[in-house]
Amino acid sequence: MSTAMEAMFAGRIHQDGHALRRTTLRHTNLTDPALGICLWRLGGERFRAAAVAWGPIGGPYKLAVAGEPRNRDLYFSALLPFAADLCKRIRRVAATQVARQRGRHTDYLPADALQIVVPNRTTVAALGLLGRYLAYLSDRGGVAPDPALVEAGKHLRFYARHARVPGQALLVPLDRLLAEHWATLLSPFEQANLAAVDAQIDPPRGVHAFDSGFAAEASARIGPEPTEDIDRITDELLARFNEARGGATEPATIGPLIAPIEAHYRRLVDPVWALMARVVDRERALPAAPSVPRRFEVDREAFGRRVDWVTGGGRYRTTDTPRQAAMTLRRLEEPLARYEAEKAIEDPAAMVPYLLDGEAVRGVVASLNDQYRVRFRVKAVRRAIIALDTDDPVILPLGKKLWWTATAHDHHWEVQDVTANGAGSRITLMLYAAPTPARLPGVGDRITFSVLHTSSDGYRLPPPQNPPWTHTSAAPPAPPEPIDAGDGDPPAAAVDGATLPDPGVYA
């Protein structure tokens, strides 16, 4: 983050009254249509989705409402259509495969992957917890849970974990999508409210982004965690529902009683659903960056592997071994570096912070010598030398490695000299590879060099099978286990904070 850039954004947004684009391209794949999911929990109940809405973004949604989500029978019965539909969609998408040739090796990837779009990162975490709950369920009274619930749990857990991969597009939280693409007057804390971000991006005519965002923030409810006012209504409806059902859980009894709770959640979901469609439409209108298909191919590969494993009855650890943790960290760090590099290289707006922070230089090629000879060990080799005249003065250490953005996947250049040149600087750079036409800019070209590159940093050995004692825990991580013991206990009674001397104790 460049503070000068952030300050410039804040000043201009305050003056102009609307958000500004951080990028000129879209850096996230958006399939058409993606599967939207909107979730509402019961307050404080991390595993209880009181309502789940799902369907194609821009289209109608289906709504699963349990009534009393703390009753296992009612809860699973309500979640089953969602779980079955999710599994069906995932299997259908994964069924069509395409061949990919890499050298002499051919592998098969799903032609597409099911993309899930949710309003915010909190929903990603909520889906992850729901997935963890459902993925390993115990039998109850000798009755095994429906396999669709278990399979859906495993898929949701995978999606939530995969959402940590930088640049991935399997599970897209829209608040993060907007934060990457737009600058607003909202801090990261405030950006969790998708309605507020949207209102700053597209305020009504004559209304400043700040006022528009504040109005949305004060009135819009996005979920999944309900506010006090929402759950006060839920509490009343739930009390009536529980009284009317008298302990019954059969669909025939429940069906007619659940309508008021369903209507309550429909009133909450409707505006969020419309908002999600509007946000996706607006972002989809922007051209996709060239690297978007590559990243989605990585997503498809992960998706295909996971679906094969899950449908084959495979299980995954719920706690990583030290070795797995180290490998996971590497799997997250490498895509982050590459994603940041691709974004800046392809998108001139995303390169600006690097230029401001001195990690990139831009200028005009003043001269080019592709017949320069330099002695490496025993023999002289041909290298290219260019002089780059920058608009602004730059400070670069000699020997600094830089990559020309047009060949960021290729060899680096090294800074040979930096001298003052009018208002800017003249940088002499040498290419560290044989000069070929594709590797050389033309004299007079305006080009950018940066520390960013998209080539691999080299082959990395896998971590040892047996980690050193410093990285070995006293006991191996527990195998995956059900976490549903106690989910059949009677639900706790709701308590009005106004009746307590200090309700903050339970915050």
Next chain:
Amino acid sequence: MPARRNHVDPRVDAALERVRGRASTLRPSVRRLAAFADVHACPTAAVAFAARVDTNRVLTGTTLEMPFGQSPFAIGRGVAFEALLRRHGHAELRRVLTEGLGVDFSQAGIENLREGYQPNTTGLKLRASVTRSRMAEIIASPAEPVVLDGAVLRADVGGLPAFFEADEMAIGVGGEIVVGENKSWPVVDGRPTDEDALGSALDQAATYVLLGRRTLDDAGVDPDRVSSNAVLVTPRNTGLTAVLHRQNVDGRVRRIERLLSAVPHVADIATSVPADVTFDVAADTSLPEQERVDAFAEVSDRLGRVYEPASCLSSCGFAWACRQCAFATGDPALSGGVVARALPGVVSLSRVAELSHGAPASAVEAPVAGPLARAGRLYDEAVPVPAPRRRRPA
């Protein structure tokens, strides 16, 4: 340990009363202290804290009232979890302490200080006295461990006595005192389901550790007998079955100590806050909203305001009102401390915008004018067609 001043001058009392006006008061609690920790650099928040003003209720009924309410289901879950720990002679608490601390608590004496005392300052004083006595008994090394449910620790906050209620305090665990905090959010696979909540809970436990050490110190007992490893008791997985976690909170103890010493002394407030600065008008629900909001803006203008979105919005009842003030004045703090600190000498966001378009800079603006102009120029090059501009209404 800092020296403490207990005696409150009647003139100081009167001055605090005047600052509060019709604003609701709030007894200091560990959560209030934790919330203040996030905003202690703000003079308005510091005065409100020292004067015991309930910041969450000053602007009640206006559009700037912060939505800090809690779901009745979340409160119900917390109540149910605590009830579970106390049920059948604290059977569940005994089990979890025995398993988690490796000391047999099945025969431990458990003293429930939440019952049998008046729910007022007198009751709190008595409970604090019992807590102090029991803690001092650690010298005698009792044969059986003792648990105080609802132990009360006394502290001076800004020169006024305050009482803090710990969920439990286990005395006699390997010669040490262990403080504990109960939370109803679950832990799954050894990880909390809410990492922010974990940080807050550990801050609360660290406050009890600090106050417990001060209490022992006052009694002439080695304060280090209060363990640095605090205890968190939470439900495990989807049910309410309790599980115990231990965590070292030494770093947090030092932070809380610094924080307590940073709370302005009420006597200083009484002398330094102008006589006509009061939350009275802002808290007067009979007045029109605009009048109350303007009154708050005036109070915070005169006392000084440090708006930091990340901490204020999660901790302070004045946050939306301060954000509104920051917007109205074009305060760079609107975008957070990082941006504000990067703009020394630049008075407003409008000026930032002008400098980013290449406006000539004054001498004091010169250090930041160059980077801003460059940022603006590079951005304009990269995004050549700006979105149509709309004028902000007057």
